[in-house]
Amino acid sequence: MRLKALALVGLLVAPLLLATTAVRAETVSLAVAANFADAAKAIGEAFKAKTGNDVTISSGATGALYTQTSQGAPFEVFLAADSKTPKKAITEQHAVDGTDFTYAVGKLVLFSADPALVKDGDTLKTGTFQKIAIADPKTAPYGAAAIEAMKKLGVYDALEPKLVTGTSIAQAYQFVDSKNAELGFVALSQAIKRTDGSRWLVDQADYTPITQDAVLLNPGKDSAAAKAFLDFLKSDDGVKVIKSFGYDVGK
Numbered sequence: 001m002r003l004k005a006l007a008l009v010g011l012l013v014a015p016l017l018l019a020t021t022a023v024r025a026e027t028v029s030l031a032v033a034a035n036f037a038d039a040a041k042a043i044g045e046a047f048k049a050k051t052g053n054d055v056t057i058s059s060g061a062t063g064a065l066y067t068q069t070s071q072g073a074p075f076e077v078f079l080a081a082d083s084k085t086p087k088k089a090i091t092e093q094h095a096v097d098g099t100d101f102t103y104a105v106g107k108l109v110l111f112s113a114d115p116a117l118v119k120d121g122d123t124l125k126t127g128t129f130q131k132i133a134i135a136d137p138k139t140a141p142y143g144a145a146a147i148e149a150m151k152k153l154g155v156y157d158a159l160e161p162k163l164v165t166g167t168s169i170a171q172a173y174q175f176v177d178s179k180n181a182e183l184g185f186v187a188l189s190q191a192i193k194r195t196d197g198s199r200w201l202v203d204q205a206d207y208t209p210i211t212q213d214a215v216l217l218n219p220g221k222d223s224a225a226a227k228a229f230l231d232f233l234k235s236d237d238g239v240k241v242i243k244s245f246g247y248d249v250g251k
Contacts, residue, residue, distance in 0.1 A: 026225035027054045029074060031065040033081035033212065034135075034170035035106060035142055035187035039245040040079060046241060047232045053225040061168040063139030069094055069217060076220025077229055079103065079212070081141040081169075086215035099216035103233050105248035106210035108145050108202040111176055111191045112183035118198035123183070124155045133164045133175035133184030142169040145207040146185035152206040188246040212247075 032040045037059040044055035058065070058073075062081040069075055069089065078095065080086050083102065089095035112118045117129070124132075135143030143165070150156040164181045166172035169190070176184040191199050214233060220226030232238050239249050 025052045025054070026223065027056055028220070028223065028226045028229045029076045030055055030057050030079060030229075031069060031073070031075035031077070031217075032057050032059045032079045033062045033065070034059050034140070034168040035081055035189055036079055036104065036212065036245075037170065038193075039104075039189055039242060039247070042245075043233065043238055043241050046237055047229055050232070050237070051225070051228055053228065055229065059168075059170065061136060061139040062141060064168070074219045075217050076223055076226040077214065078217050079214050079233075081106065081210065081212050083211045083213040086213040089215055089217065093218075095215045095217050096221050099230065100213050101230075101234070102211050103214045103249070104212045104242050106142065106212055107188040107204065107246055107248075108142060108149060108185055108207060108210070109188045109191055109199045110183060110202060111173075111186050111197060111199040113177060113179050113197045114182065115196060115198050117183055118200050120200050121153055121202075123200065124150070124153060124159065127158070129182035130162060131164045131175075131181035132159055132162050133166060133172040133181035133186075135166050135169040135172045135185075137165075139167070140169050140172075141210055141212075142185065142187055143172070145210055148207040149185070149202050192246040 030040060040057050048054050062085050066085050078086060086095060086100040090097050090100060110118055134146040137143035137147045150159055164175055166175055169187055172184050173186045173190045175181040214230060216226060216230060242249055
């Protein structure tokens with residue numbers, strides 16, 4: 001009888017333990033700059049495997065994501081494509097002071113789906129293409145970096161009539177990937193896993209460093225899972241994923 005009683009207790013307690021575990025698992029809402037979307041997905045999977053907590057990702061241009069944040073979007077963590085926007089979020093009281101840090105340093109590449117088109121920087125001077133894609137420089141730091149690089153290389157005035165502007169670096173990449181633009185300036189992270197096409201890594205001295213900062217937003221200030229995600233981003237496991245997508249990491 002005693003063994004039967006213990007077995008019955010076990011059957012009753014086990015579901016309660018499972019329910020408690022399920023309740024403790026949380027979902028972290030991320031606002032992620034478009035260039036980092038694939039890396040964020042990979043990091044989210046690793047984070048879930050380690051902690052049981054899930055993540056949801058909303059990606060887009062940094063400026064557009066900030067507008068949503070300032071208008072009350074319930075994002076808990078912001079992974080921006082620059083450092084000034086997270087600082088602005090803190091100044092304007094949309095984020096928690098002291099939680100911002102550099103999680104990645106982005107790199108700009110000139111990419112084409114055509115394996116023979118992009119050789120090096122001189123490709124921009126040949127003029128044997130009709131359209132070159134960039135992200136909107138007003139809202140996307142990679143777009144601003146592309147303009148800066150073209151001016152530094154002395155080709156901006158000649159190329160300006162050929163520019164096709166995407167709302168984000170993701171759309172700029174889509175223009176190139178679909179061949180609606182023969183080539184374009186995209187994030188290295190978007191092209192690094194590809195074995196086709198052609199690319200040229202733009203000299204980082206030709207544009208202001210794309211220092212990408214993360215910050216804890218106000219909706220996540222009391223979330224243990226959101227804070228744990230930011231810690232995971234800085235961990236050896238997180239850094240390993242970040243580097244695998246071609247980024248440098250902040251010191």
